[in-house]
Amino acid sequence: MPIKVLVVDDSALIRALLKEIIQADPELELVGQAPDAYVARDLIKQLNPDVLTLDVEMPRMDGLTFLEKLMRGRPMPVVMISSLTEQGSEATFRAMELGAVDFVAKPKLGIREGMQGYAEEICYKIKAASLARLIPRQAQAPTVQEPLASQGPRPIIGTEKLIAIGASTGGTEAIKDVLLGLPADSPGIVITQHMPPGFTRSFAERLNRMTRLNVVEAKGCERILPGHAFLAPGDKHLLVERSGANYVTRLSDAEPVRRHKPAVDPMFRSVAQCAGRNVIACLLTGMGKDGAQGMLEIRQAGGYTVAQNEATCVVYGMPREAVAIGGAEDILPLGEIAEALLQQARKRGGGNRV
Template sequence: MAIKVLIIDDSALVRSLLSEIVRSVPGFTLVGAAPDAYVARDMVKSFAPDVITLDIEMPRMDGLSFLEKLMAARPTPVVMISTLTEAGAEATLRALELGAVDFIPKPKLGIAEGLKEYADLIIEKLAAAAQVKVKPIKPAAPVADHTGQKISRALLQSTEKIIAIGASTGGTEAIKSVLMQMPADAPGIVMTQHMPPGFTRTFAERLNKLTKLHVAEAKGGERILPGHAYLAPGGFHLLVTRSGADYVLKLSETEPVHRHRPAVDVMMESVARVGGKNVIGVLLTGMGKDGAKGMLDIRNSGGYTFAQDEQSCVVYGMPKEAVNLGGVNETLDLEEIGPAVLKKLKEMGAGNRL
């Protein structure tokens, strides 16, 4: 059965380009291209698409409002088409909270050439999204803003243990879930989420407000501290090095790995090298195999690894590859990972008052 795709975008050019890409690939059928949410609503009812591409900025009803209504009435896999701006990043993260599976950044300049270059990526993301069983989103409980409640940096020693977290498709919500279960004095955390430049800073700022940790986009050169979480910036690999008793962050613009920069494998392999038995690796939902080798390196170096299970993953690609490679000690439901990490840290004799 061909994958039925519905495109929703107020730009005639974008509709035309996306339509051309979808039509050019065997196994895909374009069921419609709607200029706004009201036309799209009727098309969803008529054609029951397997996956939808959705623009955030549209007249009459914006993409987020449409997405919220869609997920309540007829949950369907959605891939957002996002602008590479700060406002676009904020809206995209909100869309992922509302149940969108993934997003594709829309180039600011040279849009026709940009989308054509993205054709393979677009098809890959649509194919993965079409396989996702979207669950109705439960209304989220109000979350406190923890920005003003962080532990003073002056009180902190270097971290003794390191938690390394990797994710891709569906990962923004998965990472948020794990970090929200971490106490303010958790060991230092390093994270790689497949995201383009600009989006990672906005994501880190969002996590900083929602969790008890200091969360920031990594700049390179920072000493890793307990109570802090560092996110790989879009366009750079994040590595962990050693300087005396300290773990220190390093950024690299070496070639992409598994087509990604930042890549989870690069981060995890570096942590395994310098941290050995003091490392806990966590691999969450995502498409592809990035992180599988890094998880194996952590396990082989004496560290301990957790992978998200298939049932709770948006896409069970990266965790599955790590399991198949032998790099996973435990596979758990997403909600169980945070508590399991804390329990394991206590067994390992973690410092930092855990």
């Protein structure tokens, strides 16, 4: 059975382009189109789609308001169609908080050519969304954490430890939840989230505001210090290298890996090679196999690896693959991963043993 898709967008051009893209994929079926939220509401009742594509900016009722109402009354997988602007990216991450599964960026110029260029990605994300488990946000980690001082003293974590995090579909919220559980003196962190160019800087800024960590989009040649997190930019692979006693970031413009750039596997492979048993890695929710082989290499190098469990994943793809090939030492619910990372950092003590 093809996946039934309903397109909601106030732009007739975007609706027409999405119609072409969806109808060209035999695994997808376009069951309807709506120019606004009110028409969409009626069509959802009539057509019972499997996946909704939803514009962020619409007249009469904006996409965020409609999404919030939809997730309360009739939860379903939603892929947001987002403008590549500062305001658009902020709205997109708010949509992820409200329960949207993923998003696609509208091109700024040459909309017809740009959307056709995204055709493969759009279809891939709709298919991933159709497999998504809708997890109520209130069941996840809170967005405000208690001060760590109230939790009593903790051992100092050495600067030689390195945390590596990989994620894809559903990962923006999962990464946020993990980082919210980490203290300001946590080991240095590198993160790869499958995300298009233009959104990673906004995502890093959002994480920087919400967590105790200093989170930035990686630029390359940065020293990875405790309390600092570096996010792979949307058009480069993020790697880690050794420079004397330090770990430093490096960006690579190599070809996509498993259709992704940035990809998790190159980052995991680089930390396995340069940090060995000092690596503490987690692979979170996502579609596909990216990160599984890299997790295995980290484990084989003596590092610690944990995969998010199926019950808390939006899409249990990447973690499942890591578990299947023996790459995951532990499998844990999302809410327990931050503490597991910290416990491993303390267990592994001091000294640059690679």
